[in-house]
Amino acid sequence: MQKNILLVHAQPESTSLTRTLVETAKTHLAASGHRVLESDLYAMQWKAVYDADDFPTRRNDERLSFIEESGYAFSTGTQTSDVQQEQAKLLEADAVLFFFPLWWFGFPAILKGWVDRVFAYGLAYGFRDAGNEYRYGDGGFAGKRAMLAVTLGGPSYDYGSRGINGALEEILFPITHGTLFFTGMEVLPTFAIYGAAHITSEEVASAQLALKKRLDGLFTDIPITFRRQNDGDYPDRHQLAAHVAPGVAGILAHVHDAEGFL
Numbered sequence: 001m002q003k004n005i006l007l008v009h010a011q012p013e014s015t016s017l018t019r020t021l022v023e024t025a026k027t028h029l030a031a032s033g034h035r036v037l038e039s040d041l042y043a044m045q046w047k048a049v050y051d052a053d054d055f056p057t058r059r060n061d062e063r064l065s066f067i068e069e070s071g072y073a074f075s076t077g078t079q080t081s082d083v084q085q086e087q088a089k090l091l092e093a094d095a096v097l098f099f100f101p102l103w104w105f106g107f108p109a110i111l112k113g114w115v116d117r118v119f120a121y122g123l124a125y126g127f128r129d130a131g132n133e134y135r136y137g138d139g140g141f142a143g144k145r146a147m148l149a150v151t152l153g154g155p156s157y158d159y160g161s162r163g164i165n166g167a168l169e170e171i172l173f174p175i176t177h178g179t180l181f182f183t184g185m186e187v188l189p190t191f192a193i194y195g196a197a198h199i200t201s202e203e204v205a206s207a208q209l210a211l212k213k214r215l216d217g218l219f220t221d222i223p224i225t226f227r228r229q230n231d232g233d234y235p236d237r238h239q240l241a242a243h244v245a246p247g248v249a250g251i252l253a254h255v256h257d258a259e260g261f262l
């Protein structure tokens, strides 16, 4: 069945590994009958910084409250047109894929700025103006799937469960859990290519093959088993019940299948 798949990517260099993988994804998804939507953030000269220019019509001219102005601009249709266009793509998408090099253990700034500006109050958070009622598994982007496709300079063993950098899925938890699952998306395990700075052409070819397999499973693979806010594990919507994951602290407590997560 044809699906709409949005590729958001953040690497300006066409010969980079990230961009090579974007091209592979575009070709493969189109050949599989899907409709590909694209946000090439550097080519779009995306404005990364969230500031007062995001609110041409202010509710409060005295003091800049981002949350208040975001909700006001979203509900009154006064957001900037670049943000509106990205939201329209997101709302059309059945799946959203993020392609980026890991920079200082996170998104390149231009991609972080895309999230800051596009994930508005009333849409991505504060959904239905109902406080925190809809989050972590529920929300404006429920029903969509998401996947990170990340290239890394470091070797895989530095990112293993006892690797010096920390485990990759724990490093990316603020994005997969705090950003994507928060808004209601189902997040697939991260697609990662390590040692990307000195990759051989054979390794690029095998990365492309591995990516195609992951794309084929985009709508059938099992997402990361993050615990949903409204499924009973968090009776007060804030903290895990005492009987859930007893003795487990931190990130792993928020995943049903903690072993499969790392």
Ligand SMILES: Cc1cc2nc3c(=O)[nH]c(=O)nc-3n(C[C@H](O)[C@H](O)[C@H](O)COP(=O)(O)O)c2cc1C
Pocket (backbone or CB within 6 Å): 011, 015, 016, 017, 018, 019, 100, 101, 102, 103, 104, 105, 106, 151, 152, 153, 154, 155, 196, 197
């Ligand atoms: C600003 C910057 C920060 C980086 N931070 C990390 C990092 O935190 N961890 C890592 O493994 N590699 C890091 N790298 C290396 C990149 O991840 C690597 O060069 C990139 O994935 C190569 O893929 P590309 O050809 O698509 O850019 C960093 C590179 C730059 C330029």
